[in-house]
Amino acid sequence: ILLESGSAPEGGLWLAVGIGVNLQAAPTGTERPATCVADHLGTGHIFAPTIEEAGQALAESFDHWLVQWQTQGFEGVRQAWVSRTPGLFGPCIARLPNETLEGTANGIEPDGSLRLKLADGSVRIISAGDVFFGENV
Numbered sequence: 001i002l003l004e005s006g007s008a009p010e011g012g013l014w015l016a017v018g019i020g021v022n023l024q025a026a027p028t029g030t031e032r033p034a035t036c037v038a039d040h041l042g043t044g045h046i047f048a049p050t051i052e053e054a055g056q057a058l059a060e061s062f063d064h065w066l067v068q069w070q071t072q073g074f075e076g077v078r079q080a081w082v083s084r085t086p087g088l089f090g091p092c093i094a095r096l097p098n099e100t101l102e103g104t105a106n107g108i109e110p111d112g113s114l115r116l117k118l119a120d121g122s123v124r125i126i127s128a129g130d131v132f133f134g135e136n137v
Contacts, residue, residue: 021058023048032132074112082108087133092116095130105133 002018022036024047038048049057069077082088092105094116101124106115114126 017062019058021054023051023054075110078108078110078112081112085133090133091135093132094124094126095132096126096128101126105131 003015005013005015008014022034024036024038026034026036026039028034036048037054041048048054065077065080068080088105088107090105092103092114094101094114101116101118103116103118103124106117106123109115109125111127114131116124116126118124
């Protein structure tokens with residue numbers, strides 16, 4: 001997931017979200033394990049959703065969470081995010097533009113930034129980077 005945001009010239013904020021979803025097949029030979037939607041469908045499903053079906057489902061889900069954010073603020077979205085993030089309090093690597101940090105993920109800040117506890121006990125706040133969770137990081 002790639003997120004970018006900023007201030008709009010006329011006021012307010014903008015957010016761009018870029019994601020990739022493997023529907024039918026997962027790439028092989030990747031640095032981290034990859035999967036696809038078809039591998040996670042229950043029995044009785046022969047095909048993964050079409051691009052149009054997946055896009056519609058994604059748009060509906062995105063709209064749901066956008067409304068939550070607009071009506072209740074970021075905290076509810078943050079809590080849902082935390083509850084769905086396996087490994088959030090375990091081993092973690094954060095690849096930043098000029099360094100790679102290893103430590104233990106230590107939760108999420110109120111603004112959505114990652115707290116990363118380093119081996120020396122210090123905590124770094126990570127607002128952007130490639131982040132990997134789990135025992136095999």
